[in-house]
Amino acid sequence: MACEANKCLLCHDAPCSKACDKGLEVASIIRSIRFENKTGAMRKLGETDVCKDCSAPCMDACRKSDIDEAIKIPTMFAQLRNEKILVPEQSVDLSIDSCGVHFENPFLLSSSVVGSNYEMVAKAFELGWAGVAFKTIGLFQPNEVSPRFGALEKEDNPFIGFKNIEQISDHSLEENLGFLKRLKKEYPTKVIIASIMGQNEEEWTKLAGLMEAAGADMIECNFSCPQMVGEGLGSDVGTNLELVEKYTAATRRGTTLPILAKMTPNITKMEEPAAVALKAGADGLAAINTIKSIMNVDLKHFGSTPNVQGKCSVGGYSGKAVKPIALRFINDMKKDERTKNAPISGMGGIENWKDGAEFIAMGCETLQVTTAVMQYGYRIIEDMKEGLSDYLVQANMSSVKELVGVALGHVVDAGDLDRDTIEYPRFVHKNCVGCGRCYISCFDGGHQAIVMDEKTHKPMMNPKKCVGCHLCMLVCPTESITPSGIRIPKKKQEEMAS
Incomplete structure (x- = not known):
């Protein structure tokens, strides 16, 4: 069943749903199966077997048949029914408070292209995302390259990992401040986290003040972008304890808002800069940013991806493949006496509700997502919220807060196994x-x-x-x-x- 769902193209304006004369949300059911939300899929499928003796017009309409063969939708749905999945009737409270800010659910857009202007974020908010870490804002606009993305394949999966060489927002400061003001005015209950990057202490202080004046709820210090052009930016900061201290303190001087320090994984001990940031005025941590990488060497022309006229550079690696690395760093910070009580906004390979639940169980209070949205769209939030809620019900938890950190005690030193x-x-x-x-x-x-x-x-x-x-x-x-x-x-x- 899952294998068949993985073959689905996940179409926009899916013809299979339009073709169903029984009124089933065929595409939505398939997506729920794909994203490990079987209870949600069964909820949409319903108790009555409307597919029985159906001529399967959904398969006739399937665009996958233009490539090889249509998705075996009736078979997939029959297998789902045969599993006799118990569908919880109740839901649980997914809201959570972190750094003194209330989130309606743990799921946020992370600071990237998926949250880089008003229209995009507004659409995400309408679909149910609780907030956004808006794409990093600076007092300068980067000169970007084309193309800027690459993907790592394995067997029949074209998107195991993802690489980008994109920098901070290429909108002007005035445009970005306008986006933030409008979003906060029109969506007052959603959380706006303003990600910032300065080039010196004065800029960090100034940016923090501007973000607060624009209506942001929190500030996120980008100490971790691995592909910035120029020294003393991004991950150059996150690996330098002196700069982490100076720039966190500078940010604190510019705002009364809660501050998250976004950590780089391009380091051996993340807890070291994390502890420095907290001591200098940060209220919480965000981890992990992308991992420095080179991928997909073309063995004919010997270029790498993304290929910019035959050349490439080290960029940031993300996607499902980095999840184990992210969880390891989060565990390290949660086990260190200096950082264990700090709220963490977790990210790095979160693709479905199950991934998110693992990050929460490892101690995160909120979750940030980019690569999965780039591949599948904002619509994944439906299965993320529904799947997490159903899991918590089945685990006899009444709130997502009960899940925070429950896995930490199960990770021990190798010598204690x-x-x-x-x-x-x-x-x-x-x-x-x-x-x-x-x-x-x-x-x-x-x-x-x-x-x-x-x-x-x-x-x-x-x-x-x-x-x-x-x-x-x-x-x-x-x-x-x-x-x-x-x-x-x-x-x-x-x-x-x-």
């Missing part, structure tokens, strides 16, 4: 198709603990050799290998081997 027992994998042969992927991976990349039965063509485990690494489970394409849930002492395995 149980190293005296083994958990073997469990092989579920009824689901196995005998492809042998587990055997190949175990032999060539593991401990040669799997053999293929000559009669059944199914894998068999040798417990004398298995070390419980679970590589076989990770490569299995049919989910036929699961954790056993049983741990045995290593000494027992040693006795079997002998």
Whole structure:
């Protein structure tokens, strides 16, 4: 079901929905499945099986058929029904307060092109986003390049990671101040976070004051953009403790608003500049910004992407692939005595509600999104809010606040992990198709603990050799290998081997 949904083009003004003579929001249901919001998909599908004996005009209208074959929509919906998903009738309170500011839900647009003018942000607000960290404003306008984006592919997924070489807002200061004023006037309950970048202490102070006068609710200091032209800007600041201190203090002199210091991941210990920023006057932290990167070398012409007349530069890497790195840095800051109590606005690979819930469980109070919006549009907020609410209901939580930080205690030092027992994998042969992927991976990349039965063509485990690494489970394409849930002492395995 999920594989079929992943093939969907996620069309604008989707013809499948228009073609459905039963009134189903076909495209919306598929999107909910795609973004791991099955309860939301089932809620829209309804209890009555209106697809039964249907001629499937939705498939006839599917634009995917112009490329290869139409999405198997009736089959997908039937599989969804067969899962008998329990749809919560109630919802929970998604609002949260952070740095003394009230957010109607945790989801914000992060400081980037997705929140760079009035029209864009207004549309996002109308669809349900709680706020925006407006694209970074400075007293100068950058001279941008074309093209400025690149994507990393893997197998049939064209968007594993994303690279940009874009700088701060290319609108004038007057235009940006006008955007902020109008947005706050027309959407007073939405949160406006003004991201700023100065070139010296005076500029940081001046920008902070201008943002407050324009109606911003918070200030975000961009200490982390990795592709700025010129020294002493962006991540050059975030890796320099002296500059972090000076510019945070300068910003504090210019405003009474809460200040977030946006951290760079292009550093070993993020907690160091974070602690300095808090001591100098920041109220909270934002993490992570993009990661310095070079990607996709063209082996014919040897240029990289984005290709600007055969040349490229180091740029910022984002997207789903950076989520593990972001969570690691957030954990580090939440474990440090100097920074553990600071509110964090988390970002870095948040694509759906599940990603967002992981960041909240790791200690974040609000969430910022860019790359997923660039790929799928502002509409993803529907499944983000609905999916998070349904999860919290099923987890017996009445508010998103109850989720904040609950995962932190489960991350320990490597030396504190149980190293005296083994958990073997469990092989579920009824689901196995005998492809042998587990055997190949175990032999060539593991401990040669799997053999293929000559009669059944199914894998068999040798417990004398298995070390419980679970590589076989990770490569299995049919989910036929699961954790056993049983741990045995290593000494027992040693006795079997002998």
